[in-house]
Structure formats: structure tokens, C-alpha cells
Amino acid sequence: PGDGDDYAHLVGGHLEPGIQTGFCSSTGGGWATELIAHDSQLHEVPDNMTDEQAVLVEPAAGGIHAALATWPAVQAAIQRGETPIVAVLGAGSMGLCAIAGLRRYVPQVRIIVGARYPHQQAFARSLGADIVVPAAELARAVRRESGGHIVGDYLSGGCHATIDAVGSSDSIMDCLKFTRPRGRVVLLGMPAVVSLDLTGLWHRETALVGAYTYGTESMPDGSKRHTFDLAIETAADCQLNRLVSATYRLDDYQNALAHAAGAGRRGAVKIVFDLRASDARNKKETN
The missing domain is CATH 3.40.50.720 (NAD(P)-binding Rossmann-like Domain)
Incomplete structure (x- = not known):
């Protein structure tokens, strides 16, 4: 729970109760091209780190x-x-x-x-x-x-x-x-x-x-x-990107979840969504 030892803040304020982003109906989660996050939840990724490595940081x-x-x-x-x-x-x-x-x-x-x-x-x-x-x-x-x-x-x-x-x-x-x-x-x-x-x-x-x-x-x-x-x-040092076994588009979430549910027996470790194509498409539509 981070550095806190008091969970009172989870049930107070304007947000619905939820232990973290993704478990709170007011904030949503990371399975999207955009999300709302507090400054304390943002961590800068080095320029030389690949997206495949970055997705294993959490x-x-x-x-x-x-x-x-x-x-x-x-x-x-x-x-x-x-x-x-x-x-x-x-x-x-x-x-x-x-x-x-x-x-x-x-x-x-x-x-x-x-x-x-x-x-x-x-x-x-x-x-x-x-x-x-x-x-x-x-x-x-x-x-x-x-x-x-x-x-x-x-x-x-x-x-x-x-x-x-x-x-x-x-x-x-x-x-x-x-x-x-x-x-x-x-x-x-x-x-x-x-x-x-x-x-x-x-x-x-x-x-x-x-x-x-x-x-x-x-x-x-x-x-x-x-x-x-x-x-x-x-x-970066352990090359954790090699744990990424497959990537899926966000709109293919049903197959992604099925793959993740059977990851071990299918020889996989980490199944991830690849939002890069969606992000590029959204930028093009905006322009």
C-alpha cells in the first residue's frame, strides 16, 4: 500500500472506495490509451528503455x-x-x-x-x-x-x-x-x-x-x-522484456484474457496489450 499505514483515505473524499487505480470505479485503469493518475503514481522511464521492458516495471x-x-x-x-x-x-x-x-x-x-x-x-x-x-x-x-x-x-x-x-x-x-x-x-x-x-x-x-x-x-x-x-x-539489466510472450490489440481483449488465463500451459509468461497502434491512430484522427 505504498508508504502509508492508514487506509482511511481510501473511503474518504470524492472518489469511490478503491485500494488503487484500477480498483476504483472513479479512476478507471490502465487498459486504455489514456488514464487518470496522481503525480505520485507517475515514474519517468529512461529514453533507452524499450516499451517491452517498461511494461514489466510494475x-x-x-x-x-x-x-x-x-x-x-x-x-x-x-x-x-x-x-x-x-x-x-x-x-x-x-x-x-x-x-x-x-x-x-x-x-x-x-x-x-x-x-x-x-x-x-x-x-x-x-x-x-x-x-x-x-x-x-x-x-x-x-x-x-x-x-x-x-x-x-x-x-x-x-x-x-x-x-x-x-x-x-x-x-x-x-x-x-x-x-x-x-x-x-x-x-x-x-x-x-x-x-x-x-x-x-x-x-x-x-x-x-x-x-x-x-x-x-x-x-x-x-x-x-x-x-x-x-x-x-x-x-533493463535483467532484460525482463523476454518475459513478454505475446501482445494483443486492446479491442482483442477476449483472446488476450484467454491467453493470459492459460499462459503457463501454453508456454507463456506475460501477456500484454500493445497500445502503440491505437495511440498512433488516435493522434492521426486528432490531426
């Missing part, structure tokens, strides 16, 4: 924010003289951006990724994951890496932090099971209504935290950076 910011949310657990591991292990469950666009954020901005981490599809596994490796396995084998990979044992449904140890980039009852439960006692589970994937057995969270004293949007980040070195500045760097 999801990259969300992934980086989640990556930095693991730092308390990572820092504690480093202070104990341990090699911090961070697991990422899910390697869609958000999970892949979290991997890039971990590798670039969270020091000394060993990254284990569970990805369902082969193309996701390949991207995870290229973005800095140390170990990549099919999603169903992530618990086993964490056990091998951490040297733990299975105690009931849980590991005796496990990874120091886990990022859930899926967002379901099953994925949250899986993350709780292979995160070590007093570890940290970061929820990046947005769940709907979930049903969970939280007994393990209680007796293992696991921290379960959400990671939503972006703002001013406290970096591991003590400095302050805005997530979007980090994301602009990451989108």
Missing part, C-alpha cells in the same frame, strides 16, 4: 517488494552464521520478478524455486535461482538443501524464508510446512478465500506476512530506495 516492483520482505529472516540467518535459504513457490511473472529481486538486492541468499512448467524453470535459472525443481518437488529440495527431517507433515528445519507466488490454500500450507521454525512466509500471490490449518504456524512461531504493491524500501545496506527505481534498473 510487476517487477511487486516482486522486488516481496523479495525485500524476506530480509528480516535472511538477516537473522546471516547473524547466526548460517547460509540463508529462500524458497520461491511459483514462477509466473510475479515469481520470476521475485527471483530477480532476491538475486540482485538480498545478499548471500541461496534461492530454491519450485516451477510447474519447463519454460518457467528455464527463466528461473536465468534470473539467478540456484536450484530449480518442479513445484511438486520443492519440499524435497528444501529438505535436501537444509538437511532437515520430516516430522509429521512438516520439516524439522527448512528454509529461512519462503515466497508464495501462487496464492492458494494449498500453496500457503506447503510454504508453512517447509519453512523452518521462526521462519518467514511472504504472500506475494493474491489468494481468494482460503481454508488453512494454522496449527503449524502457531507451534513453529512462523511469521506470515503479505507483500502488496511498492513504496520506499529499507534496503539491506540501510539505504532507502523507491521500489520503482529498483524495478526500472532490474527490467
Whole structure:
């Protein structure tokens, strides 16, 4: 929610309630050639950045924010003289951006990724994951890496932090099971209504935290950076434009949404609208 800790402004004023642009009926969203935005929501894109890179800046910011949310657990591991292990469950666009954020901005981490599809596994490796396995084998990979044992449904140890980039009852439960006692589970994937057995969270004293949007980040070195500045760097340096699998005209939104809904099984990552032709046409009509 940015840098605020008071949501009162979301229900006050002249705008309808909404947590951000795109979730508010008064403001609309970005699936248009024009939109209304507050000055604080605008970020200048470098002239040498391609549109394909720029369109990944926002999801990259969300992934980086989640990556930095693991730092308390990572820092504690480093202070104990341990090699911090961070697991990422899910390697869609958000999970892949979290991997890039971990590798670039969270020091000394060993990254284990569970990805369902082969193309996701390949991207995870290229973005800095140390170990990549099919999603169903992530618990086993964490056990091998951490040297733990299975105690009931849980590991005796496990990874120091886990990022859930899926967002379901099953994925949250899986993350709780292979995160070590007093570890940290970061929820990046947005769940709907979930049903969970939280007994393990209680007796293992696991921290379960959400990671939503972006703002001013406290970096591991003590400095302050805005997530979007980090994301602009990451989108360019990591060539995140390669995650753009297909582009659609805005008026072809039905096919675009169908493609996005089945992106993983169709070998895709990010499906985007290409508004450049529409923008050029509108300028021509105006002239």
C-alpha cells in the first residue's frame, strides 16, 4: 500500500472506495490509451528503455517488494552464521520478478524455486535461482538443501524464508510446512478465500506476512530506495522484456484474457496489450 499505514483515505473524499487505480470505479485503469493518475503514481522511464521492458516495471516492483520482505529472516540467518535459504513457490511473472529481486538486492541468499512448467524453470535459472525443481518437488529440495527431517507433515528445519507466488490454500500450507521454525512466509500471490490449518504456524512461531504493491524500501545496506527505481534498473539489466510472450490489440481483449488465463500451459509468461497502434491512430484522427 505504498508508504502509508492508514487506509482511511481510501473511503474518504470524492472518489469511490478503491485500494488503487484500477480498483476504483472513479479512476478507471490502465487498459486504455489514456488514464487518470496522481503525480505520485507517475515514474519517468529512461529514453533507452524499450516499451517491452517498461511494461514489466510494475510487476517487477511487486516482486522486488516481496523479495525485500524476506530480509528480516535472511538477516537473522546471516547473524547466526548460517547460509540463508529462500524458497520461491511459483514462477509466473510475479515469481520470476521475485527471483530477480532476491538475486540482485538480498545478499548471500541461496534461492530454491519450485516451477510447474519447463519454460518457467528455464527463466528461473536465468534470473539467478540456484536450484530449480518442479513445484511438486520443492519440499524435497528444501529438505535436501537444509538437511532437515520430516516430522509429521512438516520439516524439522527448512528454509529461512519462503515466497508464495501462487496464492492458494494449498500453496500457503506447503510454504508453512517447509519453512523452518521462526521462519518467514511472504504472500506475494493474491489468494481468494482460503481454508488453512494454522496449527503449524502457531507451534513453529512462523511469521506470515503479505507483500502488496511498492513504496520506499529499507534496503539491506540501510539505504532507502523507491521500489520503482529498483524495478526500472532490474527490467533493463535483467532484460525482463523476454518475459513478454505475446501482445494483443486492446479491442482483442477476449483472446488476450484467454491467453493470459492459460499462459503457463501454453508456454507463456506475460501477456500484454500493445497500445502503440491505437495511440498512433488516435493522434492521426486528432490531426
